[in-house]
Amino acid sequence: MRVLIVEDERELAAMLAEGLRAEGMVCDIAHDGARALEMTAAADYDVLVLDRNLPHLSGDAVCRALDTTGYPARILMLTAAGTLSDLVDGLGKGADDYLSKPFSYLELVARLRALARRAPAGSTAGTTVLTGHGISLDTVHRIAERDGRPLKLTPRELGVLELLLLAGGAPVTTEQLRDRLWDPALDPATTAVRVTVHSLRRKIGEPPLITHDPGYGYRL
Numbered sequence: 001m002r003v004l005i006v007e008d009e010r011e012l013a014a015m016l017a018e019g020l021r022a023e024g025m026v027c028d029i030a031h032d033g034a035r036a037l038e039m040t041a042a043a044d045y046d047v048l049v050l051d052r053n054l055p056h057l058s059g060d061a062v063c064r065a066l067d068t069t070g071y072p073a074r075i076l077m078l079t080a081a082g083t084l085s086d087l088v089d090g091l092g093k094g095a096d097d098y099l100s101k102p103f104s105y106l107e108l109v110a111r112l113r114a115l116a117r118r119a120p121a122g123s124t125a126g127t128t129v130l131t132g133h134g135i136s137l138d139t140v141h142r143i144a145e146r147d148g149r150p151l152k153l154t155p156r157e158l159g160v161l162e163l164l165l166l167a168g169g170a171p172v173t174t175e176q177l178r179d180r181l182w183d184p185a186l187d188p189a190t191t192a193v194r195v196t197v198h199s200l201r202r203k204i205g206e207p208p209l210i211t212h213d214p215g216y217g218y219r220l
Contacts, residue, residue, distance in 0.1 A: 024155030033057025063094035074115035130165040171217035
């Protein structure tokens with residue numbers, strides 16, 4: 001599942017991203033509405049976690065802009081206000097769900113997965129099952145198979161596999177894996193990415209599917 005967190009409280013955004021990446025979700029961050037629109041124009045996300053009270057361009061304005069262009073991602077609106085009128089107003093602006101601050105992290109994860117299952121018919125964002133090279137990955141239920149054989153993968157291994165499948169055979173760099181599935185500030189010298197890819201390659205089995213092109217990255 002590919003998630004964009006749009007939140008101007010940087011510490012909260014970083015904490016949410018860290019938690020979602022540990023769940024194996026592919027996660028990016030934008031700290032204002034204008035940047036969120038730039039990022040959605042460049043990539044397909046399954047779900048946006050969108051703070052309503054953003055600087056420069058509000059969450060409501062982001063919702064309206066995405067609705068106008070027909071962007072298929074589902075939107076979970078975050079707000080400090082929690083009255084019924086706020087809920088109705090937020091949903092009326094184009095949000096699919098609504099969560100009041102403070103909120104339970106487990107509830108956030110559950111709602112994200114529920115929203116990802118409600119993908120518009122025919123959309124690429126929100127596609128819950130990715131396939132290729134005999135691999136099948138349900139990105140919502142976190143189930144992976146190779147040629148019908150279940151693969152017992154960790155959340156981060158599932159995230160790596162998802163990014164490789166989304167790349168469609170194009171290389172994915174170590175930096176891209178680190179930025180979307182780990183903390184972007186992670187020491188580049190760490191072996192976390194390499195160890196995870198090595199473990200994923202071993203669990204997928206023979207014949208090997210993941211190759212490493214020095215200077216380019218990993219690919220299926």
